[in-house]
Amino acid sequence: MKKHYKDSWIKALFAVVFVFGIGATYLIFSNEPEQMIEQSDDDRLEIMGSNYESVAQENILDSLNNLKLAYDVAIFEKTALSQELELQKRNIENLMEIIKASKNPSIQQIKIYRKQLSDLKTSLDEKVLEIKKLKSQNKNLLTEIETQNVVMYKQKAENDTLISKQQKLESTLKDASKLSLSNFKAIALREKSSGKELETEKAKNTKKLKISFSVNGNAVAKTGKRVYYVQVLDQKNTVLGENKLIEFDNDKALVYSFLVALDFQGKTANVYGVLNADESQFKKGTYFVNFFDKQEIMGSTSITLE
Template sequence: MKKQYKDKWLKALLAVFFVFGIGATVFIFSKESNEIVEKSKEGSSSSGNLKLSQEDLAQKNILDSLTNLKLAYDQAILEKTELSQQLEIERKNIENLMEIIKVSKNPSVEQIHIYRKQLSDMNTALVSKGIEVKNLKSQNKSLLTEIESQNVVMYQQKAENDTLISKQKKLESTLKDASRLSLNTFKVIALREKKSGKELETDKAKSAKKLKVSFSINGNSVAKTGKRVFYIQVLDQNNTVLGENKLIEFGNDKALVYSFIVSVDFQGKPANVYGILDSGDDHFVKGTYFVNFFDKQEIMGSASITLE
Protein backbone atom coordinates (compact mmCIF):
# COMPACT_ATOMS: atom_id res chain seq x y z
CA MET A 1 0.00 0.00 0.00
CA LYS A 2 2.67 2.42 0.94
CA LYS A 3 4.58 1.68 -2.25
CA GLN A 4 1.55 2.32 -4.48
CA TYR A 5 0.83 5.54 -2.62
CA LYS A 6 4.40 6.79 -3.21
CA ASP A 7 4.23 5.96 -6.96
CA LYS A 8 1.02 7.96 -7.37
CA TRP A 9 2.54 10.92 -5.51
CA LEU A 10 5.66 10.97 -7.74
CA LYS A 11 3.58 10.81 -10.93
CA ALA A 12 1.51 13.79 -9.81
CA LEU A 13 4.63 15.81 -8.97
CA LEU A 14 6.19 15.07 -12.38
CA ALA A 15 3.06 16.22 -14.11
CA VAL A 16 3.17 19.57 -12.30
CA PHE A 17 6.83 20.14 -13.26
CA PHE A 18 6.06 19.28 -16.90
CA VAL A 19 3.26 21.81 -17.14
CA PHE A 20 5.38 24.49 -15.43
CA GLY A 21 8.33 23.82 -17.77
CA ILE A 22 6.19 24.19 -20.89
CA GLY A 23 4.80 27.49 -19.60
CA ALA A 24 8.24 28.87 -18.81
CA THR A 25 9.56 27.86 -22.20
CA VAL A 26 6.73 29.58 -24.01
CA PHE A 27 7.30 32.74 -21.93
CA ILE A 28 11.06 32.88 -22.67
CA PHE A 29 10.64 32.33 -26.39
CA SER A 30 7.89 34.92 -26.47
CA LYS A 31 10.13 37.51 -24.71
CA GLU A 32 13.14 36.86 -27.00
CA SER A 33 10.89 37.21 -30.06
CA ASN A 34 9.69 40.61 -28.83
CA GLU A 35 13.28 41.79 -28.18
CA ILE A 36 14.37 40.69 -31.66
CA VAL A 37 11.47 42.55 -33.23
CA GLU A 38 12.27 45.71 -31.22
CA LYS A 39 15.96 45.54 -32.13
CA SER A 40 15.05 45.10 -35.76
CA LYS A 41 12.89 48.20 -35.60
CA GLU A 42 15.69 50.20 -33.92
CA GLY A 43 18.17 49.02 -36.54
CA SER A 44 15.90 50.03 -39.36
CA SER A 45 15.29 53.46 -37.81
CA SER A 46 19.05 54.23 -37.31
CA SER A 47 20.28 52.83 -40.65
CA GLY A 48 20.35 56.35 -42.05
CA ASN A 49 22.89 57.51 -39.40
CA LEU A 50 25.16 54.40 -39.51
CA LYS A 51 27.02 55.58 -42.60
CA LEU A 52 27.92 58.92 -41.01
CA SER A 53 29.15 57.25 -37.82
CA GLN A 54 31.51 55.01 -39.79
CA GLU A 55 33.01 58.02 -41.64
CA ASP A 56 33.37 59.94 -38.39
CA LEU A 57 35.10 56.92 -36.89
CA ALA A 58 37.41 56.68 -39.92
CA GLN A 59 38.23 60.37 -39.55
CA LYS A 60 39.06 59.89 -35.85
CA ASN A 61 41.26 56.88 -36.64
CA ILE A 62 43.17 58.91 -39.23
CA LEU A 63 43.69 61.72 -36.69
CA ASP A 64 44.95 59.22 -34.10
CA SER A 65 47.36 57.76 -36.65
CA LEU A 66 48.59 61.23 -37.59
CA THR A 67 49.12 62.03 -33.88
CA ASN A 68 51.27 58.91 -33.47
CA LEU A 69 53.10 59.76 -36.68
CA LYS A 70 53.86 63.25 -35.37
CA LEU A 71 55.21 61.77 -32.13
CA ALA A 72 57.49 59.53 -34.18
CA TYR A 73 58.83 62.59 -36.03
CA ASP A 74 59.32 64.39 -32.70
CA GLN A 75 61.48 61.51 -31.53
CA ALA A 76 63.44 61.43 -34.79
CA ILE A 77 64.11 65.18 -34.60
CA LEU A 78 65.56 64.75 -31.10
CA GLU A 79 68.36 62.66 -32.67
CA LYS A 80 69.73 65.94 -34.11
CA THR A 81 71.07 64.52 -37.36
CA GLU A 82 71.71 66.20 -40.69
CA LEU A 83 68.09 65.38 -41.61
CA SER A 84 66.57 67.36 -38.73
CA GLN A 85 65.51 70.22 -40.99
CA GLN A 86 63.79 67.85 -43.45
CA LEU A 87 62.10 66.03 -40.58
CA GLU A 88 60.74 69.31 -39.22
CA ILE A 89 59.21 70.07 -42.64
CA GLU A 90 57.52 66.65 -42.70
CA ARG A 91 56.21 67.17 -39.17
CA LYS A 92 54.78 70.54 -40.20
CA ASN A 93 52.96 68.85 -43.10
CA ILE A 94 51.42 66.39 -40.63
CA GLU A 95 50.29 69.22 -38.37
CA ASN A 96 48.71 71.05 -41.33
CA LEU A 97 46.82 67.91 -42.42
CA MET A 98 45.57 67.37 -38.85
CA GLU A 99 44.21 70.92 -38.76
CA ILE A 100 42.44 70.41 -42.07
CA ILE A 101 40.82 67.16 -40.86
CA LYS A 102 39.77 68.67 -37.52
CA VAL A 103 37.81 71.49 -39.18
CA SER A 104 36.23 69.12 -41.70
CA LYS A 105 32.59 68.34 -40.75
CA ASN A 106 30.72 65.29 -42.10
CA PRO A 107 33.60 64.20 -44.40
CA SER A 108 32.63 62.37 -47.57
CA VAL A 109 33.93 58.97 -48.65
CA GLU A 110 36.16 60.70 -51.20
CA GLN A 111 37.68 62.95 -48.50
CA ILE A 112 38.31 59.97 -46.25
CA HIS A 113 40.01 58.23 -49.18
CA ILE A 114 42.24 61.29 -49.76
CA TYR A 115 43.12 61.53 -46.06
CA ARG A 116 44.08 57.86 -45.97
CA LYS A 117 46.22 58.28 -49.07
CA GLN A 118 48.04 61.24 -47.51
CA LEU A 119 48.49 59.30 -44.26
CA SER A 120 49.98 56.39 -46.22
CA ASP A 121 52.39 58.70 -48.05
CA MET A 122 53.48 60.26 -44.77
CA ASN A 123 54.02 56.84 -43.23
CA THR A 124 56.17 55.88 -46.21
CA ALA A 125 58.16 59.11 -45.86
CA LEU A 126 58.74 58.39 -42.17
CA VAL A 127 60.04 54.90 -42.94
CA SER A 128 62.38 56.32 -45.57
CA LYS A 129 63.62 59.08 -43.27
CA GLY A 130 64.01 56.54 -40.45
CA ILE A 131 66.32 54.47 -42.62
CA GLU A 132 68.35 57.58 -43.50
CA VAL A 133 68.58 58.60 -39.82
CA LYS A 134 69.72 55.09 -38.90
CA ASN A 135 72.36 55.16 -41.63
CA LEU A 136 73.53 58.61 -40.53
CA LYS A 137 73.79 57.48 -36.90
CA SER A 138 75.79 54.46 -38.03
CA GLN A 139 78.06 56.67 -40.13
CA ASN A 140 78.46 59.14 -37.27
CA LYS A 141 79.31 56.31 -34.90
CA SER A 142 81.91 55.00 -37.33
CA LEU A 143 83.22 58.51 -37.80
CA LEU A 144 83.47 59.06 -34.03
CA THR A 145 85.30 55.76 -33.70
CA GLU A 146 87.69 56.80 -36.45
CA ILE A 147 88.19 60.22 -34.86
CA GLU A 148 88.91 58.62 -31.49
CA SER A 149 91.41 56.29 -33.15
CA GLN A 150 93.02 59.23 -34.90
CA ASN A 151 93.12 61.18 -31.63
CA VAL A 152 94.90 58.26 -29.98
CA VAL A 153 97.39 58.13 -32.86
CA MET A 154 97.84 61.91 -32.75
CA TYR A 155 98.33 61.81 -28.98
CA GLN A 156 100.91 59.08 -29.34
CA GLN A 157 102.58 60.97 -32.17
CA LYS A 158 102.59 64.17 -30.11
CA ALA A 159 104.11 62.31 -27.18
CA GLU A 160 106.79 60.91 -29.49
CA ASN A 161 107.40 64.36 -30.99
CA ASP A 162 107.64 65.92 -27.53
CA THR A 163 110.14 63.23 -26.57
CA LEU A 164 112.14 63.83 -29.75
CA ILE A 165 112.05 67.60 -29.22
CA SER A 166 113.17 67.15 -25.63
CA LYS A 167 116.00 64.87 -26.75
CA GLN A 168 116.93 67.31 -29.52
CA LYS A 169 117.02 70.24 -27.11
CA LYS A 170 119.09 68.20 -24.70
CA LEU A 171 121.43 67.21 -27.52
CA GLU A 172 121.68 70.81 -28.72
CA SER A 173 122.44 71.92 -25.19
CA THR A 174 125.06 69.19 -24.87
CA LEU A 175 126.60 70.14 -28.20
CA LYS A 176 126.51 73.79 -27.27
CA ASP A 177 128.27 73.09 -23.99
CA ALA A 178 130.71 70.80 -25.74
CA SER A 179 131.43 73.36 -28.45
CA ARG A 180 132.17 76.17 -26.02
CA LEU A 181 135.75 77.25 -25.88
CA SER A 182 137.49 76.92 -22.56
CA LEU A 183 139.89 79.74 -21.65
CA ASN A 184 142.51 79.76 -18.93
CA THR A 185 145.83 81.21 -17.83
CA PHE A 186 144.63 84.81 -17.71
CA LYS A 187 147.53 87.22 -17.23
CA VAL A 188 148.26 90.92 -17.46
CA ILE A 189 151.72 92.57 -17.30
CA ALA A 190 153.06 96.09 -17.77
CA LEU A 191 155.80 96.76 -20.35
CA ARG A 192 158.39 99.51 -20.61
CA GLU A 193 160.28 100.20 -23.79
CA LYS A 194 164.07 100.71 -23.97
CA LYS A 195 165.67 103.09 -26.39
CA SER A 196 166.66 100.10 -28.48
CA GLY A 197 162.97 99.26 -28.85
CA LYS A 198 163.16 96.17 -26.72
CA GLU A 199 160.24 95.76 -24.30
CA LEU A 200 160.71 94.68 -20.72
CA GLU A 201 158.27 93.89 -17.94
CA THR A 202 157.89 96.51 -15.19
CA ASP A 203 155.74 97.30 -12.17
CA LYS A 204 156.50 101.03 -12.19
CA ALA A 205 153.65 103.24 -13.32
CA LYS A 206 155.88 106.06 -14.58
CA SER A 207 157.83 103.77 -16.92
CA ALA A 208 154.92 101.53 -18.08
CA LYS A 209 153.84 102.28 -21.64
CA LYS A 210 151.70 99.25 -22.36
CA LEU A 211 149.56 96.61 -20.68
CA LYS A 212 149.88 93.20 -22.28
CA VAL A 213 147.05 90.75 -21.60
CA SER A 214 147.16 87.07 -22.52
CA PHE A 215 145.19 83.84 -22.14
CA SER A 216 145.13 80.31 -23.50
CA ILE A 217 142.43 78.44 -25.42
CA ASN A 218 142.01 74.72 -24.83
CA GLY A 219 141.68 72.45 -27.82
CA ASN A 220 138.12 71.44 -28.82
CA SER A 221 137.38 69.19 -31.80
CA VAL A 222 133.62 69.92 -31.86
CA ALA A 223 133.87 73.69 -31.51
CA LYS A 224 133.30 75.90 -34.51
CA THR A 225 136.52 76.65 -36.33
CA GLY A 226 137.59 79.89 -37.97
CA LYS A 227 138.00 83.43 -36.73
CA ARG A 228 137.03 83.87 -33.10
CA VAL A 229 136.81 87.32 -31.47
CA PHE A 230 137.28 88.04 -27.76
CA TYR A 231 136.59 91.29 -25.94
CA ILE A 232 139.01 92.71 -23.37
CA GLN A 233 137.82 95.16 -20.75
CA VAL A 234 140.42 97.12 -18.74
CA LEU A 235 139.25 99.13 -15.73
CA ASP A 236 141.28 101.66 -13.74
CA GLN A 237 140.97 102.55 -10.06
CA ASN A 238 137.90 104.71 -10.78
CA ASN A 239 136.17 101.84 -12.62
CA THR A 240 136.63 103.69 -15.90
CA VAL A 241 136.96 101.62 -19.05
CA LEU A 242 140.28 102.43 -20.72
CA GLY A 243 141.18 102.07 -24.38
CA GLU A 244 138.53 102.30 -27.11
CA ASN A 245 135.68 102.41 -24.57
CA LYS A 246 133.18 101.15 -27.14
CA LEU A 247 129.70 99.71 -26.61
CA ILE A 248 128.59 96.55 -28.39
CA GLU A 249 125.11 95.01 -28.27
CA PHE A 250 124.53 91.30 -28.79
CA GLY A 251 120.83 91.36 -29.76
CA ASN A 252 119.50 89.59 -26.63
CA ASP A 253 119.29 92.63 -24.35
CA LYS A 254 122.94 92.14 -23.53
CA ALA A 255 125.61 94.80 -24.06
CA LEU A 256 129.27 95.30 -23.21
CA VAL A 257 131.70 98.22 -23.06
CA TYR A 258 135.16 96.99 -24.05
CA SER A 259 138.68 98.39 -24.25
CA PHE A 260 139.89 96.45 -27.32
CA ILE A 261 139.38 93.14 -29.11
CA VAL A 262 141.68 90.26 -29.93
CA SER A 263 141.04 87.62 -32.55
CA VAL A 264 142.43 84.21 -33.38
CA ASP A 265 142.03 81.69 -36.20
CA PHE A 266 140.86 78.74 -34.16
CA GLN A 267 141.25 75.28 -35.74
CA GLY A 268 140.30 73.11 -32.82
CA LYS A 269 143.77 72.98 -31.34
CA PRO A 270 145.16 74.74 -28.23
CA ALA A 271 146.21 78.35 -28.85
CA ASN A 272 147.82 81.22 -26.95
CA VAL A 273 146.32 84.68 -27.45
CA TYR A 274 147.47 88.11 -26.36
CA GLY A 275 146.59 91.76 -26.87
CA ILE A 276 148.12 95.18 -26.10
CA LEU A 277 146.63 98.29 -24.50
CA ASP A 278 148.89 101.29 -25.31
CA SER A 279 148.84 104.28 -22.99
CA GLY A 280 149.56 106.57 -25.97
CA ASP A 281 150.70 110.03 -25.05
CA ASP A 282 149.50 109.56 -21.50
CA HIS A 283 150.99 107.29 -18.92
CA PHE A 284 149.52 104.86 -16.43
CA VAL A 285 149.02 106.19 -12.92
CA LYS A 286 149.74 104.31 -9.77
CA GLY A 287 147.11 101.84 -8.65
CA THR A 288 145.49 98.53 -9.47
CA TYR A 289 144.07 97.74 -12.92
CA PHE A 290 141.48 95.04 -13.51
CA VAL A 291 141.18 93.10 -16.75
CA ASN A 292 138.09 91.04 -17.79
CA PHE A 293 138.08 88.58 -20.68
CA PHE A 294 134.78 88.08 -22.63
CA ASP A 295 133.59 85.60 -25.24
CA LYS A 296 130.76 87.76 -26.57
CA GLN A 297 128.72 88.76 -23.48
CA GLU A 298 129.98 85.89 -21.32
CA ILE A 299 132.88 86.65 -19.00
CA MET A 300 135.50 83.90 -19.20
CA GLY A 301 138.05 85.07 -16.65
CA SER A 302 139.84 88.03 -15.08
CA ALA A 303 143.25 89.25 -13.94
CA SER A 304 144.72 92.32 -12.25
CA ILE A 305 147.98 94.25 -11.91
CA THR A 306 149.19 96.86 -9.44
CA LEU A 307 151.59 99.57 -10.60
CA GLU A 308 153.78 101.41 -8.09
Protein backbone atom coordinates (compact mmCIF):
# COMPACT_ATOMS: atom_id res chain seq x y z
CA MET A 1 0.00 0.00 0.00
CA LYS A 2 2.76 2.40 0.95
CA LYS A 3 4.73 1.35 -2.08
CA HIS A 4 1.78 2.01 -4.37
CA TYR A 5 1.19 5.48 -2.89
CA LYS A 6 4.89 6.37 -3.31
CA ASP A 7 4.85 5.37 -6.97
CA SER A 8 1.76 7.49 -7.65
CA TRP A 9 3.31 10.60 -6.11
CA ILE A 10 6.52 10.18 -8.14
CA LYS A 11 4.51 9.84 -11.34
CA ALA A 12 2.54 13.05 -10.56
CA LEU A 13 5.71 15.02 -9.86
CA PHE A 14 7.30 13.80 -13.06
CA ALA A 15 4.24 14.84 -15.04
CA VAL A 16 4.35 18.38 -13.59
CA VAL A 17 8.05 18.68 -14.34
CA PHE A 18 7.48 17.44 -17.88
CA VAL A 19 4.68 19.90 -18.57
CA PHE A 20 6.66 22.80 -17.11
CA GLY A 21 9.69 21.84 -19.19
CA ILE A 22 7.67 21.76 -22.39
CA GLY A 23 6.14 25.19 -21.59
CA ALA A 24 9.52 26.74 -20.81
CA THR A 25 10.99 25.31 -23.99
CA TYR A 26 8.08 26.72 -26.08
CA LEU A 27 8.50 30.13 -24.53
CA ILE A 28 12.23 30.18 -25.19
CA PHE A 29 11.93 29.08 -28.78
CA SER A 30 8.88 31.21 -29.53
CA ASN A 31 10.53 34.37 -28.16
CA GLU A 32 13.83 33.91 -29.98
CA PRO A 33 12.45 34.40 -33.56
CA GLU A 34 10.68 37.66 -32.50
CA GLN A 35 13.95 39.05 -31.19
CA MET A 36 15.70 38.02 -34.39
CA ILE A 37 12.96 39.69 -36.53
CA GLU A 38 13.09 42.92 -34.51
CA GLN A 39 16.86 43.02 -34.76
CA SER A 40 16.64 42.44 -38.53
CA ASP A 41 14.13 45.33 -39.07
CA ASP A 42 16.28 47.77 -37.13
CA ASP A 43 19.30 46.82 -39.16
CA ARG A 44 17.30 47.24 -42.39
CA LEU A 45 16.09 50.74 -41.43
CA GLU A 46 19.58 51.68 -40.41
CA ILE A 47 20.97 50.46 -43.75
CA MET A 48 18.18 52.23 -45.79
CA GLY A 49 18.52 55.53 -43.86
CA SER A 50 21.42 57.03 -45.80
CA ASN A 51 20.03 55.83 -49.15
CA TYR A 52 16.61 57.29 -48.34
CA GLU A 53 17.98 60.80 -47.70
CA SER A 54 20.07 60.63 -50.88
CA VAL A 55 17.14 59.52 -53.03
CA ALA A 56 14.88 62.15 -51.43
CA GLN A 57 17.53 64.81 -52.11
CA GLU A 58 17.69 63.87 -55.81
CA ASN A 59 13.89 63.81 -56.10
CA ILE A 60 13.63 67.28 -54.58
CA LEU A 61 16.29 68.60 -56.97
CA ASP A 62 14.42 67.10 -59.95
CA SER A 63 11.18 68.64 -58.74
CA LEU A 64 12.85 72.01 -58.27
CA ASN A 65 14.34 71.86 -61.77
CA ASN A 66 10.91 71.09 -63.25
CA LEU A 67 9.42 73.88 -61.17
CA LYS A 68 12.09 76.25 -62.48
CA LEU A 69 11.06 75.36 -66.06
CA ALA A 70 7.43 76.01 -65.14
CA TYR A 71 8.43 79.46 -63.82
CA ASP A 72 10.22 80.13 -67.13
CA VAL A 73 6.98 79.38 -68.98
CA ALA A 74 5.06 81.74 -66.69
CA ILE A 75 7.71 84.46 -67.09
CA PHE A 76 7.49 84.10 -70.88
CA GLU A 77 3.90 85.37 -70.68
CA LYS A 78 5.39 88.83 -69.93
CA THR A 79 2.70 90.05 -67.57
CA ALA A 80 2.79 92.48 -64.66
CA LEU A 81 3.85 89.55 -62.48
CA SER A 82 7.06 88.83 -64.40
CA GLN A 83 9.23 90.62 -61.87
CA GLU A 84 7.78 88.62 -58.96
CA LEU A 85 8.19 85.39 -60.93
CA GLU A 86 11.83 86.22 -61.65
CA LEU A 87 12.40 86.67 -57.91
CA GLN A 88 10.78 83.32 -57.14
CA LYS A 89 12.88 81.68 -59.85
CA ARG A 90 16.04 83.01 -58.19
CA ASN A 91 14.77 81.57 -54.90
CA ILE A 92 14.48 78.16 -56.58
CA GLU A 93 18.01 78.43 -57.94
CA ASN A 94 19.34 79.41 -54.52
CA LEU A 95 17.52 76.48 -52.87
CA MET A 96 18.94 74.09 -55.46
CA GLU A 97 22.46 75.33 -54.72
CA ILE A 98 21.90 74.86 -50.99
CA ILE A 99 20.58 71.29 -51.47
CA LYS A 100 23.47 70.39 -53.79
CA ALA A 101 25.96 71.68 -51.22
CA SER A 102 24.31 69.54 -48.52
CA LYS A 103 26.05 66.17 -49.05
CA ASN A 104 24.50 64.26 -46.14
CA PRO A 105 21.19 65.97 -45.34
CA SER A 106 19.31 64.80 -42.32
CA ILE A 107 15.68 63.70 -42.34
CA GLN A 108 14.81 67.04 -40.72
CA GLN A 109 16.58 68.95 -43.52
CA ILE A 110 14.73 66.86 -46.12
CA LYS A 111 11.46 67.87 -44.47
CA ILE A 112 12.49 71.55 -44.62
CA TYR A 113 13.44 71.25 -48.32
CA ARG A 114 10.12 69.59 -49.09
CA LYS A 115 8.26 72.35 -47.28
CA GLN A 116 10.11 75.00 -49.27
CA LEU A 117 9.39 73.08 -52.50
CA SER A 118 5.71 72.90 -51.58
CA ASP A 119 5.60 76.64 -50.84
CA LEU A 120 7.21 77.44 -54.20
CA LYS A 121 4.71 75.19 -56.00
CA THR A 122 1.81 76.83 -54.18
CA SER A 123 3.16 80.27 -55.05
CA LEU A 124 3.47 79.30 -58.71
CA ASP A 125 -0.07 77.91 -58.77
CA GLU A 126 -1.37 81.18 -57.35
CA LYS A 127 0.64 83.21 -59.87
CA VAL A 128 -0.57 81.04 -62.77
CA LEU A 129 -4.18 81.62 -61.75
CA GLU A 130 -3.48 85.34 -61.48
CA ILE A 131 -1.80 85.32 -64.91
CA LYS A 132 -4.86 83.62 -66.41
CA LYS A 133 -7.01 86.28 -64.79
CA LEU A 134 -4.78 89.07 -66.13
CA LYS A 135 -4.81 87.56 -69.63
CA SER A 136 -8.58 87.36 -69.51
CA GLN A 137 -8.77 90.97 -68.35
CA ASN A 138 -6.32 92.03 -71.05
CA LYS A 139 -8.34 90.20 -73.68
CA ASN A 140 -11.50 91.94 -72.52
CA LEU A 141 -9.64 95.25 -72.44
CA LEU A 142 -8.34 94.73 -75.98
CA THR A 143 -11.84 93.89 -77.14
CA GLU A 144 -13.12 97.04 -75.46
CA ILE A 145 -10.33 99.11 -76.99
CA GLU A 146 -11.06 97.70 -80.44
CA THR A 147 -14.72 98.51 -79.96
CA GLN A 148 -13.85 102.02 -78.84
CA ASN A 149 -11.50 102.40 -81.82
CA VAL A 150 -14.30 101.41 -84.17
CA VAL A 151 -16.61 103.91 -82.50
CA MET A 152 -13.92 106.61 -82.60
CA TYR A 153 -13.17 105.83 -86.27
CA LYS A 154 -16.84 106.15 -87.15
CA GLN A 155 -17.09 109.35 -85.12
CA LYS A 156 -13.98 110.74 -86.82
CA ALA A 157 -15.41 109.84 -90.22
CA GLU A 158 -18.65 111.61 -89.30
CA ASN A 159 -16.72 114.64 -88.00
CA ASP A 160 -14.60 114.74 -91.17
CA THR A 161 -17.77 114.60 -93.23
CA LEU A 162 -19.33 117.41 -91.18
CA ILE A 163 -16.15 119.48 -91.44
CA SER A 164 -16.03 118.91 -95.20
CA LYS A 165 -19.67 119.92 -95.51
CA GLN A 166 -19.08 122.97 -93.34
CA GLN A 167 -16.08 123.98 -95.42
CA LYS A 168 -18.07 123.57 -98.61
CA LEU A 169 -20.91 125.56 -97.10
CA GLU A 170 -18.54 128.31 -95.99
CA SER A 171 -16.95 128.33 -99.42
CA THR A 172 -20.38 128.49 -101.03
CA LEU A 173 -21.45 131.32 -98.73
CA LYS A 174 -18.17 133.12 -99.38
CA ASP A 175 -18.64 132.78 -103.12
CA ALA A 176 -22.27 133.75 -102.82
CA SER A 177 -21.44 136.84 -100.76
CA LYS A 178 -18.68 137.88 -103.11
CA LEU A 179 -19.45 140.90 -105.28
CA SER A 180 -19.04 140.66 -109.03
CA LEU A 181 -18.27 143.47 -111.47
CA SER A 182 -19.51 144.01 -115.02
CA ASN A 183 -20.01 146.65 -117.74
CA PHE A 184 -16.34 147.64 -117.92
CA LYS A 185 -15.98 150.76 -120.09
CA ALA A 186 -13.33 153.34 -120.89
CA ILE A 187 -14.11 156.49 -122.98
CA ALA A 188 -12.03 159.51 -123.95
CA LEU A 189 -13.46 162.99 -123.24
CA ARG A 190 -12.72 166.40 -124.64
CA GLU A 191 -13.87 169.76 -123.29
CA LYS A 192 -15.62 172.51 -125.20
CA SER A 193 -14.99 176.13 -124.39
CA SER A 194 -18.28 176.12 -122.51
CA GLY A 195 -16.96 173.38 -120.22
CA LYS A 196 -19.18 170.73 -121.62
CA GLU A 197 -17.50 167.30 -122.02
CA LEU A 198 -17.91 165.29 -125.19
CA GLU A 199 -16.66 161.84 -126.16
CA THR A 200 -13.77 161.73 -128.65
CA GLU A 201 -11.49 159.26 -130.39
CA LYS A 202 -8.67 161.72 -131.09
CA ALA A 203 -5.63 161.51 -128.86
CA LYS A 204 -4.79 165.19 -129.30
CA ASN A 205 -8.25 166.24 -128.16
CA THR A 206 -8.44 163.89 -125.15
CA LYS A 207 -8.29 165.62 -121.78
CA LYS A 208 -9.32 162.68 -119.60
CA LEU A 209 -10.28 159.02 -119.63
CA LYS A 210 -13.56 158.18 -117.90
CA ILE A 211 -13.52 154.62 -116.68
CA SER A 212 -16.71 153.01 -115.36
CA PHE A 213 -18.04 149.64 -114.22
CA SER A 214 -21.02 148.19 -112.40
CA VAL A 215 -21.03 146.44 -109.01
CA ASN A 216 -23.73 143.78 -109.24
CA GLY A 217 -26.32 143.53 -106.52
CA ASN A 218 -26.07 140.74 -103.92
CA ALA A 219 -28.56 140.30 -101.07
CA VAL A 220 -26.27 138.03 -99.00
CA ALA A 221 -23.15 140.16 -99.39
CA LYS A 222 -21.97 142.30 -96.51
CA THR A 223 -22.97 145.93 -96.88
CA GLY A 224 -20.70 148.90 -96.31
CA LYS A 225 -17.70 150.57 -97.85
CA ARG A 226 -15.92 148.82 -100.72
CA VAL A 227 -12.77 149.94 -102.48
CA TYR A 228 -11.71 148.92 -106.01
CA TYR A 229 -8.42 149.61 -107.76
CA VAL A 230 -8.12 150.69 -111.41
CA GLN A 231 -4.90 150.17 -113.31
CA VAL A 232 -4.36 151.99 -116.65
CA LEU A 233 -1.41 150.92 -118.82
CA ASP A 234 -0.10 152.81 -121.86
CA GLN A 235 1.60 151.39 -124.94
CA LYS A 236 4.87 150.95 -123.02
CA ASN A 237 3.10 149.08 -120.24
CA THR A 238 3.63 152.02 -117.88
CA VAL A 239 1.09 152.55 -115.13
CA LEU A 240 -0.48 155.97 -115.58
CA GLY A 241 -2.14 158.18 -112.94
CA GLU A 242 -1.10 158.00 -109.28
CA ASN A 243 1.18 154.99 -109.96
CA LYS A 244 0.98 153.91 -106.29
CA LEU A 245 1.99 150.60 -104.74
CA ILE A 246 -0.25 148.84 -102.24
CA GLU A 247 0.70 145.65 -100.38
CA PHE A 248 -1.74 143.04 -99.09
CA ASP A 249 -1.57 140.57 -96.19
CA ASN A 250 -0.69 137.60 -98.43
CA ASP A 251 2.61 139.22 -99.52
CA LYS A 252 1.09 140.33 -102.79
CA ALA A 253 1.23 143.88 -104.11
CA LEU A 254 -0.43 146.00 -106.79
CA VAL A 255 0.47 149.23 -108.59
CA TYR A 256 -2.69 151.17 -109.43
CA SER A 257 -3.67 154.35 -111.25
CA PHE A 258 -6.54 155.40 -108.99
CA LEU A 259 -9.10 153.84 -106.67
CA VAL A 260 -12.88 153.96 -106.59
CA ALA A 261 -14.85 153.83 -103.30
CA LEU A 262 -18.42 152.63 -102.97
CA ASP A 263 -20.95 152.39 -100.13
CA PHE A 264 -22.54 149.10 -101.09
CA GLN A 265 -26.10 148.47 -99.90
CA GLY A 266 -26.93 145.20 -101.60
CA LYS A 267 -28.19 146.68 -104.88
CA THR A 268 -26.47 147.15 -108.25
CA ALA A 269 -24.42 150.35 -108.36
CA ASN A 270 -22.69 152.08 -111.29
CA VAL A 271 -19.40 153.76 -110.42
CA TYR A 272 -16.64 155.47 -112.33
CA GLY A 273 -13.29 157.14 -111.99
CA VAL A 274 -11.37 159.69 -114.06
CA LEU A 275 -7.78 159.69 -115.26
CA ASN A 276 -6.74 163.20 -116.23
CA ALA A 277 -4.05 163.94 -118.75
CA ASP A 278 -0.78 164.96 -117.16
CA GLU A 279 1.54 167.63 -118.48
CA SER A 280 1.84 165.73 -121.74
CA GLN A 281 -1.23 164.81 -123.73
CA PHE A 282 -2.49 161.32 -124.33
CA LYS A 283 -0.62 159.73 -127.22
CA LYS A 284 -1.98 157.69 -130.02
CA GLY A 285 -2.35 154.00 -129.34
CA THR A 286 -4.22 151.50 -127.23
CA TYR A 287 -4.64 151.83 -123.45
CA PHE A 288 -5.44 148.80 -121.32
CA VAL A 289 -7.56 149.10 -118.19
CA ASN A 290 -7.67 146.45 -115.39
CA PHE A 291 -10.12 146.39 -112.48
CA PHE A 292 -9.09 144.87 -109.11
CA ASP A 293 -10.83 143.88 -105.89
CA LYS A 294 -7.71 143.98 -103.71
CA GLN A 295 -5.15 141.79 -105.57
CA GLU A 296 -7.80 139.84 -107.52
CA ILE A 297 -8.46 141.03 -111.07
CA MET A 298 -12.19 141.32 -111.72
CA GLY A 299 -12.22 142.35 -115.35
CA SER A 300 -10.54 144.46 -118.04
CA THR A 301 -11.17 146.65 -121.08
CA SER A 302 -9.25 148.81 -123.53
CA ILE A 303 -9.51 152.00 -125.56
CA THR A 304 -7.68 153.06 -128.70
CA LEU A 305 -6.95 156.72 -129.45
CA GLU A 306 -6.21 157.89 -132.99
